[in-house]
Amino acid sequence: MRIVVCMKAVPSTTEVRMDPVTHTIVRDGRQAVVNPFDASGLEVALEIRERLGGHVSALSMGIPDTVRLLRDAISRGADDGLLLSDRAFAGADTLATSYALSRAIARGGMPDLVVCGKMAVDGDTAQIGPELAGALGMSCVTDVREIEHVDEGHITARRRRDGALELVEAALPCVITVAKDAATPRMPSIAGVRRGEAGTVEVLDAEAAGCDPARCGLDGSPTQVVRSFVPERSATAERVEGTSAEQAERIEQIVEGMAL
Amino acid sequence: MSGLSVNADKCVGCGICVRTCASEGIEVAGRKAHVTDSCISCGMCVDACPVGALSIEKDAGAGADLSAYHDLWVFCEVDDGALAPVALELMAKGRELADARGCRLMGVMGQADATDADANAQALLSSGADGVIRCVDGRLRTNDAELFARWVCDLAETRRPETILYGATDFGRELAPQVAVRLGTGLTADCTVLEMDVEQGLLQQTRPAFGGNLMATIVCPTHRPQMATVRPGVFQANPDAAEKTAACGGATDVSPHGAVEDVALEAGLEPSLRVLGREDATGGDSITSADVLVVVGRGIGSKKNLPLMRELAELLGGRLGCTRPLVEAGWCDYSCQVGQTGVSVAPKLLVSVGVSGAIQHLAGIGGAERVIAVNEDPAAPIFGVADHAVVGDAVEVVGALVERLRARV
Ligand SMILES: Cc1cc2nc3c(=O)[nH]c(=O)nc-3n(C[C@H](O)[C@H](O)[C@H](O)COP(=O)(O)OP(=O)(O)OC[C@H]3O[C@@H](n4cnc5c(N)ncnc54)[C@H](O)[C@@H]3O)c2cc1C
Numbered sequence A: 001m002r003i004v005v006c007m008k009a010v011p012s013t014t015e016v017r018m019d020p021v022t023h024t025i026v027r028d029g030r031q032a033v034v035n036p037f038d039a040s041g042l043e044v045a046l047e048i049r050e051r052l053g054g055h056v057s058a059l060s061m062g063i064p065d066t067v068r069l070l071r072d073a074i075s076r077g078a079d080d081g082l083l084l085s086d087r088a089f090a091g092a093d094t095l096a097t098s099y100a101l102s103r104a105i106a107r108g109g110m111p112d113l114v115v116c117g118k119m120a121v122d123g124d125t126a127q128i129g130p131e132l133a134g135a136l137g138m139s140c141v142t143d144v145r146e147i148e149h150v151d152e153g154h155i156t157a158r159r160r161r162d163g164a165l166e167l168v169e170a171a172l173p174c175v176i177t178v179a180k181d182a183a184t185p186r187m188p189s190i191a192g193v194r195r196g197e198a199g200t201v202e203v204l205d206a207e208a209a210g211c212d213p214a215r216c217g218l219d220g221s222p223t224q225v226v227r228s229f230v231p232e233r234s235a236t237a238e239r240v241e242g243t244s245a246e247q248a249e250r251i252e253q254i255v256e257g258m259a260l
Numbered sequence B: 001m002s003g004l005s006v007n008a009d010k011c012v013g014c015g016i017c018v019r020t021c022a023s024e025g026i027e028v029a030g031r032k033a034h035v036t037d038s039c040i041s042c043g044m045c046v047d048a049c050p051v052g053a054l055s056i057e058k059d060a061g062a063g064a065d066l067s068a069y070h071d072l073w074v075f076c077e078v079d080d081g082a083l084a085p086v087a088l089e090l091m092a093k094g095r096e097l098a099d100a101r102g103c104r105l106m107g108v109m110g111q112a113d114a115t116d117a118d119a120n121a122q123a124l125l126s127s128g129a130d131g132v133i134r135c136v137d138g139r140l141r142t143n144d145a146e147l148f149a150r151w152v153c154d155l156a157e158t159r160r161p162e163t164i165l166y167g168a169t170d171f172g173r174e175l176a177p178q179v180a181v182r183l184g185t186g187l188t189a190d191c192t193v194l195e196m197d198v199e200q201g202l203l204q205q206t207r208p209a210f211g212g213n214l215m216a217t218i219v220c221p222t223h224r225p226q227m228a229t230v231r232p233g234v235f236q237a238n239p240d241a242a243e244k245t246a247a248c249g250g251a252t253d254v255s256p257h258g259a260v261e262d263v264a265l266e267a268g269l270e271p272s273l274r275v276l277g278r279e280d281a282t283g284g285d286s287i288t289s290a291d292v293l294v295v296v297g298r299g300i301g302s303k304k305n306l307p308l309m310r311e312l313a314e315l316l317g318g319r320l321g322c323t324r325p326l327v328e329a330g331w332c333d334y335s336c337q338v339g340q341t342g343v344s345v346a347p348k349l350l351v352s353v354g355v356s357g358a359i360q361h362l363a364g365i366g367g368a369e370r371v372i373a374v375n376e377d378p379a380a381p382i383f384g385v386a387d388h389a390v391v392g393d394a395v396e397v398v399g400a401l402v403e404r405l406r407a408r409v
Helices: A038-052 A062-076 A093-106 A128-136 A188-198 A244-257 B017-018 B044-048 B085-101 B116-128 B145-159 B170-183 B241-247 B303-314 B326-329 B395-407
Strands: A002-005 A010-011 A017-018 A023-028 A031-032 A055-061 A080-086 A114-115 A139-150 A154-162 A164-171 A174-178 A200-206 A222-228 A238-241 B001-006 B026-029 B032-035 B056-057 B071-074 B105-111 B131-136 B159-166 B193-199 B204-208 B214-218 B226-230 B259-262 B274-280 B290-296 B319-322 B349-353 B372-377 B388-391
Touching: A002 A038, A010 A062, A023 B105, A031 A062, A038 A055, A038 A114, A038 A139, A038 A174, A038 B241, A055 A062, A055 A093, A062 A080, A062 A188, A062 A200, A080 A093, A093 A128, A093 B170, A114 A128, A128 A174, A128 B170, A128 B259, A139 A164, A139 B145, A139 B170, A154 A174, A154 B170, A164 A174, A164 B131, A188 B105, A238 B026, A244 B372, A244 B395, B001 B032, B017 B026, B017 B044, B044 B056, B071 B116, B071 B145, B071 B170, B085 B105, B085 B116, B085 B159, B085 B193, B085 B226, B085 B241, B085 B349, B105 B116, B105 B145, B116 B131, B116 B241, B116 B259, B145 B159, B145 B170, B159 B170, B214 B388, B290 B303, B303 B319, B303 B349, B303 B395, B319 B326, B349 B395, B372 B395
Parallel strands: A002 A055, A002 A114, A055 A080, A080 A200, A114 A174, A139 A174, A238 B388, B071 B105, B071 B159, B105 B131, B131 B259, B159 B226, B290 B319, B290 B349, B349 B372, B372 B388
Antiparallel strands: A010 A031, A017 A023, A139 A154, A154 A164, A164 B274, A222 B214, B001 B056, B026 B032, B193 B204, B204 B214
């Protein structure tokens, strides 16, 4: 069983604050970490390999420093890592990202299974998994909570869908996107850390990955941000003053007045 | 080449961009900012630059022949024969956009059984659709995203809609990207505002920006159809739109009103997944339909204060929702999360307790009729959307309130 796990580096904190004086973005914790959903994805892949044998590759598109996260994936058990890194990939929207990833995945023959996190905590579009499936011509199961069964030809998984849990079966090759409860990521062992340090992480630019530059990065992105802004807020709120007891009394009045 | 560029005349070398950048993509040397090889064109520095010296330039790419595309489509999800409420919400918004653009509004609907198919089509027409493209076929029973994507792509390739909107249900969030990748076009997830730029027909798609306390407006300038998903509850349905237009003698010259066209699903297509079983995941009804909601955030301090908050919700005859950090901490179930990544809510009364009011959270409470917010920080953004601002300690205020309400029952 050949499995590719897509992993994204995200800022270690998603808390981005506006400086109230300068109205600029204040960001702290700039050290990137692996998107937590992708960490669960890796664990799902490792568990499948433990049962069926095979090969698990960790794949990312990012800045050169992302090699660190792929080494970490190897230390947890991935067999190898592949990083797409090139300025040509910069500014990619989900279409350009899924294009580049799909080229890297298809390189060296189609894997049996592609595992993604159900979304990235910094972008939260949840589009990459289904777009990858479309690009690779694979079937797709999103928001997987539990893998019930995998064999050489099929995967059976429990997925969440609009308030229900559905047990579905897909033919391989297939793309799945996983929620955090699909698996709890293991910690690297000491031997694993050494393996991570020595392991191979191949770094490819757009050309080496066989990508058409016109379909990568900003140029390959149909969507474009034209404006970002701090939304206007009305300051018309009634101020409820006084001690906690007085405030509580006023809230009670408001609720009463609404005749719910 | 496309990418980040620095206007050296405007740049004052302040270095705010360097501190904002998460990828070491920009540095200051000789009192000017310079883009490095690590830049990923994310645009964070563009937003942060106080003098507007940074911009992301894009070479005008060759795209589709835009004039060949017409009409606005709303993909209308049907679950077990019933039209998803978000379809009607999108119809109402779609009507506004189509009127602004002067184009037709079409509902695209696929379902398994003929039962209710007419009623569903009628509901779409009553909500303002100029026409409905409908497919009734047993293979559509399980809402298989890939099968639907192939069907919608076939339709879109021959009929060339200018815009397609989808409800961001789990199914819609699976379907829309599969259509986008096959048509090679753009898709913006979870929009909270949609506006039509009348001249160019560019859909202005606004959503919380990636990772910031900012909103971003996104367009798809050179590819068609332009596509967006919208969470349920963000827009309001208008079930008798058609009657209203008729009553005031509105325009009827755009199309033969009320046409329902049945189309066939291609013979060879089959669902990609087999659904073996299905069970309800959320115990009881969800917070999306509650009239009263108490929404709690990190400001409630600790998990041991949750029962007090729940009691408040019960005393008010409502339910309890929360912010994302509480779900991440394992205090509350994900089904309670309110916001961009959770659910959108539209209660009559929302009592927000210890919630800062981050943009991703506010994206989910726009439908609340009245908001009472309790927060100890008078500058908390939540007060910007509140009707009643209670500056105080979450536990003290709610404790006092619960005592009063208890005394009444
Ligand atoms: C892609 C993405 C998607 C996201 N989606 C969502 C989403 O769907 N829903 C969501 O909620 N968040 C979402 N977030 C997270 C969001 O950005 C905020 O981090 C989150 O909403 C903050 O939650 P909070 O208000 O509980 O916590 P905080 O921001 O920490 O705010 C706590 C508040 O409590 C107040 N407080 C502290 N002590 C007290 C006290 N004793 N009494 C009264 N008040 C007190 C503080 O003044 C503060 O305002 C998302 C983030 C990203 C990046």
